[in-house]
Amino acid sequence: MNRYLKYFTIILAAVSFASCAERPLDTNSQIIDSQSRKNEFDRWIEKNYVDPYNIEFKYRMERNESDLNYWLVPAEYDKSIQMAKLMLFLCIEPYDDVTGSKEFIRSYYPKMIHLIGSAAYNNNNTMVLGTAEGGLKITMYYVNSIQLDPEYLNYYYFKTMHHEFTHILNQTKPYSTDFDMISGPDYVADSWSDAWDRQDGVAQKNGFISTYASKEAGEDFAELLSIYVTHTEEYWNNMLNNAGESGASKINAKFDIVYNYMLNSWNIDLDELRDNIHDRQGRIGELDLENL
Ligand SMILES: [Zn+2]
Structure with missing residues (x-):
């Protein structure tokens, strides 16, 4: 990119x-236009x-x-x-x-x-x-x-789709307020786009999975879920390594709540969802995207 x-x-x-x-x-x-016929x-x-x-x-x-x-x-x-x-x-x-x-x-x-x-x-x-x-x-x-490149598709579209859907699930069944306490005073509201040297790596050292996650707790939650399911286990582990002890412990503590929320409130195992999505990403080439 x-x-x-x-x-x-x-x-x-x-x-x-x-x-x-x-x-x-x-x-x-x-x-x-109102005259459109069905194609x-x-x-x-x-x-x-x-x-x-x-x-x-x-x-x-x-x-x-x-x-x-x-x-x-x-x-x-x-x-x-x-x-x-x-x-x-x-x-x-x-x-x-x-x-x-x-x-x-x-x-x-x-x-x-x-x-x-x-x-x-x-x-x-x-x-x-x-x-x-x-x-x-x-x-x-x-x-x-x-x-049609999986990384590109995730970056521009599908991470966003999972992010937005997470908000909707949260609106339907709220998550534990314990989540909000973990990075409580560290959220930066609208300054997120200038915070952390504009780098996800810096945000991660401060306990946020992405710069945007530092906006407020609801965004943090949606970023954790959407980034988890659209990335590999290897990516996630590297990210935690680079985040250092303090960053990783906050990210892990928050992600535990995200994981358990999906399991207990929706009966969805995020590891299973992630594996399913990755398997499908490997099969994009099998889709006929030219013809209906
Ligand atoms: Zn959002």
């Missing part, structure tokens, strides 16, 4: 400001999202579903198909496997996924990759920049 991209994306967040974007509109406009992709969505999970998957940009504080570009049709298939394969079906049915996603997953082609750029050199609103809707940005 080049340094420019890294600089922009050290910071993943659900914050809002204003800004600009850079791509021209697709010649096949993906902005919805092949619409029928695929009905079969794979709406019928089994009761989730609406909106790839046409809808003005009243979009954040008008940003200059946004619609998701391209082909990229939307890739995202729909990958999201199902890497973010939704793993939960079906570990819970034993589609019921968990059907009951708790947001009822709408909305795709946006561009990122939402902030004035402070950060960009929004995803937002979750009131448990009902997840918006995923930056879809037109999709690349």
Whole structure:
């Protein structure tokens, strides 16, 4: 990943400001119009999202579903198909496997996924990759920049999906307030993007899995879960080594609460979920992402 991209994306967040974007509109406009007829992709969505999970998957940009504080570009049709298939394969079906049915996603997953082609750029050199609103809707940005590399996919999309879904689970069943005490005075609120020399490694030495985790306890919780399930055991152990004794002990103490919360409140073993996701990441090449 080049340094420019890294600089922009050290910071993943659900914050809002204003800004600009850079791509021209697709010649096949993906902005919805009331005359739109169902195409092949619409029928695929009905079969794979709406019928089994009761989730609406909106790839046409809808003005009243979009954040008008940003200059946004619609998701391209082909990229939307890739995202729909990958999201199902890497973010939704793993939960079906570990819970034993589609019921968990059907009951708790947001009822709408909305795709946006561009990122939402902030004035402070950060960009929004995803937002979750009131448990009902997840918006995923930056879809037109999709690349089929697992690390890239996790970094820009799927870590964000797991992060946002964690917020929704937390809103449904709260976690132990013991969690909030572990890094209690160390949370830095909106200064997170400038704290820790803007480096996750520095944040980790201070007990935070990422810079964004230091914003507040709820974000810390969602970062721990989403980074855990999208990374390998080797990555996690290296991270703990580099965090040093003090950083690692805080991260471990908080992660124990995250792990037990998922097991006791949702009957989901995060190790099993992580293994399932990794197995699937190794099989992305088997997916037909060009045809429906
Ligand atoms: Zn969050």
